[in-house]
Amino acid sequence: MSAVETRRSPRYSDFSGRGDGSQNPCRTGPPDAQVGPQEALKSASTLASYNLLLQVMFRVLTFLLNAFILRFVSKELIGVVNVRLTLLYSTLVFLSREAFRRACLSGGSGRGHNWRQVINLLWLTLPLGVLWGSMLVCVWLWLLEVPDPQSIPHYGPAVGLFALAAVQELLAEPLWVLAQAHMLVRLKVVAESSAMIAKCLLTVVLVVSAREWGLYIFSAAQLVYTGFLALCYVVYFLHFLGSEEANKKCFPLHSVGDLLPRRAEGEPVIDWTLARLTWSFFKQSFLKQILTEGERYVMTFLNVLSFGDQGVYDIVNNLGSMVARFIFLPIEESFYVFFVKVLERGRDVKSQKQEDVAIAAQVLECLLKLVLVIGMVITVFGYAYSYLALDIYGGSLLSSGAGPTLLRFYSSYVLLLAVNGITECFVFAAMSQEEVDQYNLVMLALSVSFLLLSYVLTWWAGAVGFIMANCLNMGLRILHSLVYIQRYFRLSPWRPLRGLLPSPVLLLALVLSAVVTALSEGVFCCDSGWLLRLVHIAVGAVCLLCVFATVLLTETELVRFVRTQLFPRYTKKSP
Known part of the structure; x- marks a missing residue:
């Protein structure tokens, strides 16, 4: 749930569009007006811990699925699916709906939304998706390198099916925004979890029984995922509209017809102020997409890596970013x-x-x-256990080549990723509108520099060059945020950047752990059988326990914060 969802104005619940809210028993003021900092902190902490558990549960299934698939398909096929086709899908969906989501979930400065006009605006995502899909399919089929049909069959139909899956998901977009705006959190959890389970089951069955289908397997699974997702939202709202629960929640829609686009008499089809805001967000979406999927764009359009190397890089990238998705992202949001x-x-x-x-x-x-x-622990132990982790996860397909080196570099990148997430989290909350607009120019410069760095460093160092470019880009973003935070608190007695200075004892424990685990890898891992591998794992476990004990003894304020805020159920007192 984003911040804008809690800042709805009275007209958010007035489907008729009357700004005065007459005869509207659900008319309420912005709830944040009476919320104090302690209550806000409690809400944010509870949301972070809930999202953390949800992310872990949701991603573990994908993690296990990928480990299973690696035993049955080639790394070239994985590269085409996870990089080329997934990029098509994510680009189409992102450009079609991201700006609409951000605009329609924003209350505006004292101005609410007429839900009739909001729904009409949201349905524009469907024709926009068809338009983007048509253009992107042409690019993917005619401008990009086509894989060898002998080793990777059915590429052409797969491109069309992935685009169709993206458009199919857009059918549920008005329902998704309605659910988010009215905090129907359980619907999102059930829908996405059910869709992912259906996708995983179908993928496993087809990989085992019809491996010769090639890309058809993953295309069918993607269609099932988006179709199941849309179906869950439709079934829920068919049952929800007009129910007693909807009346209690003061839901602004009352029938299925209200979900369809139509014009209300005496008012414009859409809210043009909201449409202009959507356009502003749409322009920012390009920059965000480049920063988010930069490596895949470089790999796809510049052909700096083979499909096999792309597959290995994507798998390592997913493994390395698991902690960021599980822990850092929920905390940041x-x-x-x-x-x-x-x-x-x-x-x-x-x-x-x-x-x-x-x-x-x-x-x-x-x-x-x-x-x-957390980032330093990942960096220290990631170096000595990258080879073993990849060998267990994907066998020699991942551990025999550049995979371990990639994962070691990525372990260091996670540290920068963690710091950047929190610093930008604060900066974007404190910046004025003018400062946000200025930062868009910074993002543009960073996007261009990242693409150039990715191409040059990949040409020089192979797939590792992508991680190097990411590190440099992330370092510049952190520097910008640190300068802003330092300037923000300059005239105050508070110095929050001291959080970036761990205790000397903890640093010593981490250095010793790095040396011991590196020596353990050289002696016990990784071609000497499972018994010695278990010894290597045991050495790492002991070192990790020592680091954890050091944190408990030296970082008492941090331990209290984690115990009372991120896990409030397991403490008796709050700060």
């Missing part, structure tokens, strides 16, 4: 809500409530310390 509620955007520290700023500074310092410690 949830505490962004906290910072937005506590801080007044665009105002300096002196002109805000000092109690609120103090709490925000303390939380930021603890969050920086938390992600820094």
Whole structure:
């Protein structure tokens, strides 16, 4: 749930579009007006812990599926599916709906939404998706290198089917926004989990029984996933509309006909202010997409890696980013809500409530310390256990080539990824609108530099060059955020950037762990049988326990923050 979902104005619940909310028993003011910093912190902490568990449960299934598939298909086929076709799907979906989601879930400065006009605007995602799909399919078929049909059959039909799956998912877009705006969280969890389970089951069955189908297997699985997702939303709203639960929630729609686009008498078809906001977000979407999928665009359009190398890189990238998806992303998203509620955007520290700023500074310092410690642990132990992890996960397909080197580099990149997530989380919550607009130019420069660096470094160092480019890009973003935070708190007594300074004892424990585990890998791993591998794992477990004990003894403030805020159910007292 994003911050904008909690800042709805009275007209959010007025489907008729009357701004005065007359005869509307559900008319309420913005809830944040009465929410204090402690309540906001509690909400953000609970949301972070809930999202953390949900992410883990959701991703474990995909992790196991990929480990299974690696035993049955070639790395070239994995490269085409996970890089080429997945990029087509994600690009089409992102460009078609991202701007609409961000605009339609924004309350605006005291201005709410007429849901009739919002639904009409959201249905524009479907023709826009068809348009984008037509153009992207032409690019994927005629401008990009076509894989060898002998080793990777059915590429052409697979491109069309993946585009069709993306358009199929857009059919549920108005329902998704309605569910998010009215906090129907359980619907999203059930729908996405059920769709993923259906996709995994079909993939496993087809990989085992019809391996000769090639790309048809993954195309069918993707169609099942998006179709199941849309079906869940449709079935839910067919049951929900007009029910007693909907009336209790003051839901603005009452019949299935209200979900379809149509014009209400005496008002424009869409809210043109909202449409202009959508256009602004749409322009930003290109920059965000380049930063998010930059490596795949370079691999796809510049042919710097073979399909096999692309497959290995994508698998390593997914493995390395698991911690970021499981831990860092839920924390970042949830505490962004906290910072937005506590801080007044665009105002300096002196002109805000000092109690609120103090709490925000303390939380930021603890969050920086938390992600820094996690990132350093991943970097230290990732070096000595990359080969073993890839060998267990994918066998010699991953561990025999450049895979271990890639994962070692990625372990260091995770540390930068963690710090950047929290620093930008605070910066985007505190920036004024003018500063956000200026940062868009910075993002443009970073996007261009990242693409250039990716091409040059990949030409020089192979797939490792992508991780090097990511590290340089992430370092520049962190530097920008650190300068902003330092300037923001310059005239105050708080110094939250001290969270980036771990205790010397902890640093010593990490250095010793790095040396011991590296020696253990050289002696016990990884071609000496499972018994010695287990010894290597045991050495790492002992070192990890020592690091954990050091954290408990030296980082007491961090431990208290984690116990009371991220896991409030397991503590008796809150701060």
